[in-house]
Amino acid sequence: MKVIEGIGVNGEMELNKEKKNIIGITQSGLILVLVVLIVFMMVQINRLQGTARVINYAGLVRGATQREVKLEITGNQNEELVQYLDDILSGLKYQDGHYDLVKLHDKEYQDKLQVQSDYWEKLKVEIEAVRSRGYENTDIVNMSETYFKMADETVSAAENYSEKIARKIRTIEILSALDMLCLVILVIMQTLMAMKMAVQNKLLEQRAYTDSHTGLPNxxxxxxxxxxxxxxxxxxxxxxxxxxxxxxxxxxxxxxxxxxxxxxxxxxxxxxxxxxxxxxxxxxxxxxxxxxxxxxxxxxxxxxxxxxxxxxxxxxxxxxxxxxxxxxxxxxxxxxxxxxxxxxxxxxxxxxxxxxxxxxxx
Structure with a gap:
């Protein structure tokens, strides 16, 4: 009976060691996943940085273009405002200029921005026509409305991109929290197993130094x-x-x-x-x-x-x-x-x- 009992304790210790190895491997995997999630989150945060500035300047283009058209209609030419709009659109497309704008890596936004930029070139041609022939002989008003809608769609696309990034970050945060929760649970399990193994080792040590018949030290x-x-x-x-x-x-x-x-x-x-x-x-x-x-x-x-x-x-x-x-x-x-x-x-x-x-x- 004593031999069987000893084998049972040893078998349980071997099982605990196997569990410990499995937990260790799982823990390493979770740590690796957590590192990947953190890196991915940093990438997304980096993409999100500057998005608000892009949205703000895309909105400025929308309003400033309407102001430029009104000035031209009233005979107040403003070449500086036209250059300002050119610079902003260039910064939005190519991440250059003096406004610290970033390029959003989103197809929908880039497509909308390209359409808007192309139409802006047409609108500038129409502005020159206004200056030479008067706005009554041009389609500047309708083109201005069309451009406003295009600019509005570009802003919406930038906002959608920002929201997608924010959702990704929230998802990563949830996954990271779950990953860390699993790690905490594994640490608790390891601690409990270590305590259990310590008790078992102490029992085995006691048995190694205890006479099984009398209970006295052997x-x-x-x-x-x-x-x-x-x-x-x-x-x-x-x-x-x-x-x-x-x-x-x-x-x-x-x-x-x-x-x-x-x-x-x-x-x-x-x-x-x-x-x-x-x-x-x-x-x-x-x-x-x-x-x-x-x-x-x-x-x-x-x-x-x-x-x-x-x-x-x-x-x-x-x-x-x-x-x-x-x-x-x-x-x-x-x-x-x-x-x-x-x-x-x-x-x-x-x-x-x-x-x-x-x-x-x-």
């Missing part, structure tokens, strides 16, 4: 403490325990009873030894405890309390009585003592105690 956790090569500064004690009667229980009552005996002893140790101190299963029927910031008297008190609790449990008609050998060592008794040295001393004393227990049994 041999790997014990060795992690022992691998610390630093000299112990604070007074610390290491206690080694060995169950004396595990083999007997296994042989006479079965391994399930032996497992229960190990479990009972683990619970006894954890209930007696202070919570802030370390208790681990060193392997098989061996357990170790590390008591921090302690003294000889405190360790002896803990061991006395442990014996009393052991006797109490054994006195309740327990068919699997707990019997153990132990040995302990205190860091203050040794110079430049490390955890491994302390364990070796405690293990040696435990072995001596175990031999003594066997002699008493014989």
């Amino acid at each position: 041999k790997s956790a014990c060795e992690k403490i022992l691998n610390n090569k630093e000299i112990i500064d604070e007074p610390t004690a290491c206690i080694m325990f060995d169950l004396n009667n595990l083999k007997t229980v296994n042989d006479t009552m079965g391994h399930s009873s032996g497992d229960q005996l190990i479990m009972n002893f683990a619970r006894l140790l954890r209930s007696v030894i202070p919570e802030e101190d370390f208790v681990g299963r060193y392997g098989g029927d061996e357990f170790m405890a590390v008591i921090y910031h302690t003294s000889k008297a405190e360790v002896e008190d803990i061991l006395k309390y442990l014996r009393r609790e052991k006797d109490r449990l054994n006195g309740n008609e327990n068919p699997m009585s707990i019997d153990y050998a132990c040995g302990w060592a205190l860091s203050e008794d040794y110079k430049e003592c490390t955890m491994q040295i302390l364990l070796d001393k405690a293990d040696s004393y435990m072995y001596d105690n175990k031999q003594l227990c066997k002699q008493h049994t014989l």
